[in-house]
Amino acid sequence: MLRGLARFAELRREGVPISAFLRGLLLRRHFQRAGLILSIPGRPRPIIKNQGGEIIVESCSFEAGVRLEVYRGATLFIGKGAYFNRNVHIVVAESVVIGRGVKIGWDVVIMDTDLHGHSGGLARSKPVVIEDDVWIGCRALILKGVRVGKGAIIAAGAIVTKDVPPLAVVAGPSAGVIFSVTAPSSP
Amino acid sequence: MLRGLARFAELRREGVPISAFLRGLLLRRHFQRAGLILSIPGRPRPIIKNQGGEIIVESCSFEAGVRLEVYRGATLFIGKGAYFNRNVHIVVAESVVIGRGVKIGWDVVIMDTDLHGHSGGLARSKPVVIEDDVWIGCRALILKGVRVGKGAIIAAGAIVTKDVPPLAVVAGPSAGVIFSVTAPSSP
Amino acid sequence: MLRGLARFAELRREGVPISAFLRGLLLRRHFQRAGLILSIPGRPRPIIKNQGGEIIVESCSFEAGVRLEVYRGATLFIGKGAYFNRNVHIVVAESVVIGRGVKIGWDVVIMDTDLHGHSGGLARSKPVVIEDDVWIGCRALILKGVRVGKGAIIAAGAIVTKDVPPLAVVAGPSAGVIFSVTAPSSP
Numbered sequence: 166m167l168r169g170l171a172r173f174a175e176l177r178r179e180g181v182p183i184s185a186f187l188r189g190l191l192l193r194r195h196f197q198r199a200g201l202i203l204s205i206p207g208r209p210r211p212i213i214k215n216q217g218g219e220i221i222v223e224s225c226s227f228e229a230g231v232r233l234e235v236y237r238g239a240t241l242f243i244g245k246g247a248y249f250n251r252n253v254h255i256v257v258a259e260s261v262v263i264g265r266g267v268k269i270g271w272d273v274v275i276m277d278t279d280l281h282g283h284s285g286g287l288a289r290s291k292p293v294v295i296e297d298d299v300w301i302g303c304r305a306l307i308l309k310g311v312r313v314g315k316g317a318i319i320a321a322g323a324i325v326t327k328d329v330p331p332l333a334v335v336a337g338p339s340a341g342v343i344f345s346v347t348a349p350s351s352p
Numbered sequence: 353m354l355r356g357l358a359r360f361a362e363l364r365r366e367g368v369p370i371s372a373f374l375r376g377l378l379l380r381r382h383f384q385r386a387g388l389i390l391s392i393p394g395r396p397r398p399i400i401k402n403q404g405g406e407i408i409v410e411s412c413s414f415e416a417g418v419r420l421e422v423y424r425g426a427t428l429f430i431g432k433g434a435y436f437n438r439n440v441h442i443v444v445a446e447s448v449v450i451g452r453g454v455k456i457g458w459d460v461v462i463m464d465t466d467l468h469g470h471s472g473g474l475a476r477s478k479p480v481v482i483e484d485d486v487w488i489g490c491r492a493l494i495l496k497g498v499r500v501g502k503g504a505i506i507a508a509g510a511i512v513t514k515d516v517p518p519l520a521v522v523a524g525p526s527a528g529v530i531f532s533v534t535a536p537s538s539p
Numbered sequence: 540m541l542r543g544l545a546r547f548a549e550l551r552r553e554g555v556p557i558s559a560f561l562r563g564l565l566l567r568r569h570f571q572r573a574g575l576i577l578s579i580p581g582r583p584r585p586i587i588k589n590q591g592g593e594i595i596v597e598s599c600s601f602e603a604g605v606r607l608e609v610y611r612g613a614t615l616f617i618g619k620g621a622y623f624n625r626n627v628h629i630v631v632a633e634s635v636v637i638g639r640g641v642k643i644g645w646d647v648v649i650m651d652t653d654l655h656g657h658s659g660g661l662a663r664s665k666p667v668v669i670e671d672d673v674w675i676g677c678r679a680l681i682l683k684g685v686r687v688g689k690g691a692i693i694a695a696g697a698i699v700t701k702d703v704p705p706l707a708v709v710a711g712p713s714a715g716v717i718f719s720v721t722a723p724s725s726p
Contacts, residue, residue, distance in 0.1 A: 208583060209395060254458075271628075274490060274508070303648060304680060306491060306509045321648070322680045322698040322712070324509045324524065337698065337712035338509070338524035396582060441645075461677060461695070493678060493696045511696045511711065525696070525711035 172201065182206060185226075192227070200224040200245070207251070218257060223265070225249065233257075236278075244297065258290035267295050270303035270321065277309045296331070359388065369393060372413075379414070387411040387432070394438070405444060410452070412436065420444075423465075431484065445477035454482050457490035457508065464496045483518070546575065556580060559600075566601070574598040574619070581625070592631060597639070599623065607631075610652075618671065632664035641669050644677035644695065651683045670705070 173186070181203060188210070189202035195213035196202075199222040204211055207229030213220070218235035223245035230252035235241050239257040244265035251271040255261060258278035263269075278290040291310030295301070299313050302321035313319065314331030324338040360373070368390060375397070376389035382400035383389075386409040391398055394416030400407070405422035410432035417439035422428050426444040431452035438458040442448060445465035450456075465477040478497030482488070486500050489508035500506065501518030511525040547560070555577060562584070563576035569587035570576075573596040578585055581603030587594070592609035597619035604626035609615050613631045618639035625645040629635060632652035637643075652664035665684030669675070673687050676695035687693065688705030698712040 276490075276508075279489075302653075303650075308508060321650075321682060326523070336700070463677075463695075466676075495695060513710070 169201070176203070189227075195233075196220045196222050198222070203227065205229065223247075228253075228271070239277075250303070258288060260292035262292075262294045264295055264297035264299065264315070266298045267301070268299075269301045270305065272304045273301050273307070274305075275307040279309065356388070363390070376414075382420075383407045383409050385409070390414065392416065410434075415440075415458070426464075437490070445475060447479035449479075449481045451482055451484035451486065451502070453485045454488070455486075456488045457492065459491045460488050460494070461492075462494040466496065543575070550577070563601075569607075570594045570596050572596070577601065579603065597621075602627075602645070613651075624677070632662060634666040636666075636668045638669055638671035638673065638689070640672045641675070642673075643675045644679065646678045647675050647681070648679075649681040653683065 185203045188204035193199050195215045197219045201224040203226040205228050211227045211231040214234040217237035218239035220241045222243040225243050225247040227249045228251040231249045232254045235257045240260045241257045242262045246266045248268045253269045254274045256276035277293045278288050294312045296315040298316045301319045305319045305323045307325045313329045316332045317329045318334045320336030323336050372390045375391035380386050382402045384406045388411040390413040392415050398414045398418040401421040404424035405426035407428045409430040412430050412434040414436045415438040418436045419441045422444045427447045428444045429449045433453045435455045440456045441461045443463035464480045465475050481499040483502040485503045488506045492506045492510045494512045500516045503519045504516045505521045507523030510523050559577045562578035567573045569589045571593045575598040577600040579602050585601045585605040588608040591611035592613035594615045596617040599617050599621040601623045602625040605623045606628045609631045614634045615631045616636045621641045627643045628648045630650035651667045652662050668686040670689040672690045675693045679693045679697045681699045687703045690706045691703045692708045694710030697710050
């Protein structure tokens with residue numbers, strides 16, 4: 166409790182408005198477990214669609230427009246001090262882990278599934294892990310099955326479809342982005 | 353009429369809210385011919401800018417933020433059961449055909465023209481055809497002159513500037529994206 | 540004054556609504572020096588975050604959702620007749636110059652810094668120059684240190700990390716987008 170108050174005082178000194186704490190409180194009902202959540206004022210407000218999954222947050226900050234979608238039975242973990250800039254969009258059909266101190270730029274999409282719209286049954290999913298202290302530049306896409314190693318940097322606009330080693334810097338569409346599938350049946 | 357009612361009952365059972373039907377009705381005035389249009393609630397509402405072209409819809413669903421722009425004399429055809437996720441943006445200067453059962457992910461742009469902003473006169477256009485049952489991943493760009501074959505899958509973030517054969521899966525910026533033009537004159 | 544009135548009459552004849560002039564006037568307070576600014580109606584309204592920098596505008600048009608962020612001590616120059624389509628986002632930590640007659644497509648990001656979110660101290664910046672009469676296609680990213688030569692065309696979705704010669708047409712992620720850094724320390 167005392168530690169919470171000290172943290173509150175510190176964030177207030179850094180200029181975080183009180184409304185960010187209040188908006189954060191309003192988001193807690195969507196989470197199964199949550200530490201301090203800051204929701205910076207702005208439009209549109211963050212949208213959390215928890216459709217029967219589990220969202221666990223150590224602590225984090227959301228800018229406007231953040232969108233989290235967690236499907237039935239899926240799990241989203243957000244580590245201490247993670248930062249979500251405007252319009253970050255996370256889709257979880259199975260499992261996504263966002264490590265501690267991860268900074269995510271605006272318009273980034275992270276998804277562990279191929280799910281399209283409301284098409285049923287055919288989606289494939291594979292867990293995504295973003296390790297601690299990763300930086301993800303604006304507009305990057307992190308796709309299913311990817312593990313991004315601790316401290317790595319993903320450049321703006323990168324499309325990440327393969328694992329990224331710790332401390333690596335990656336940019337552009339990753340190598341081998343053309344993949345083959347068995348014949349797609351009609352959705 | 354009876355078939356319409358049966359379809360209405362079926363969609364209601366699937367959880368489509370009544371407001372989606374009503375919002376869809378409100379959009380019909382922008383179309384020259386239209387079957388059932390569902391406009392799923394959410395902000396911003398779909399924007400249809402029909403500036404003297406023709407829009408024909410067999411039936412489709414729009415999520416929030418869909419934007420259709422059809423210039424004078426141009427034609428947009430949308431086949432039965434097409435699905436437009438959030439913020440899909442279609443610009444038609446000449447002709448765009450969206451086949452039946454096509455699923456389009458969020459933030460996708462499809463345009464048949466190079467038109468920039470309100471610069472006049474210099475735009476070049478070339479029809480775009482998306483054949484039946486194509487899936488287009490989020491954030492993909494489909495640019496002028498492209499035909500995407502039946503059942504193909506366009507990966508998230510792909511930039512498509514060349515034809516895609518049926519059932520193919522494509523990702524990344526397509527080969528040959530560097531093109532040459534004759535000297536651009538000042539806009 | 541007379542020239543201003545003539546220009547006003549001309550733009551009105553072209554169909555620019557009076558509200559665009561009024562909204563433009565409201566934005567002037569964020570700029571150190573500004574000529575005629577048109578702010579086309581639409582949501583969300585342009586957001587100008589001038590955090591102690593200098594913004595100089597000869598004249599320009601903004602569509603809805605344009606976002607300019609200028610940090611302390613940084614400079615943004617916008618030349619005569621520049622056009623910013625919807626959701627253009629410019630981040631200036633040091634210096635960005637937008638030349639005369641530049642047309643910028645929707646969702647374009649131009650930034651002269653690597654700055655992530657509210658992480659402090661580690662950002663690197665390098666001036667960006669977009670020379671006169673450049674066209675930038677929708678969704679392109681123009682990153683730090685880049686000079687785009689007069690009359691060049693940047694294709695939709697391009698990621699520009701290197702200089703572009705005058706009149707060139709570039710598309711795709713530019714060559715050499717994989718870059719190496721010295722070990723990133725924790726943010």
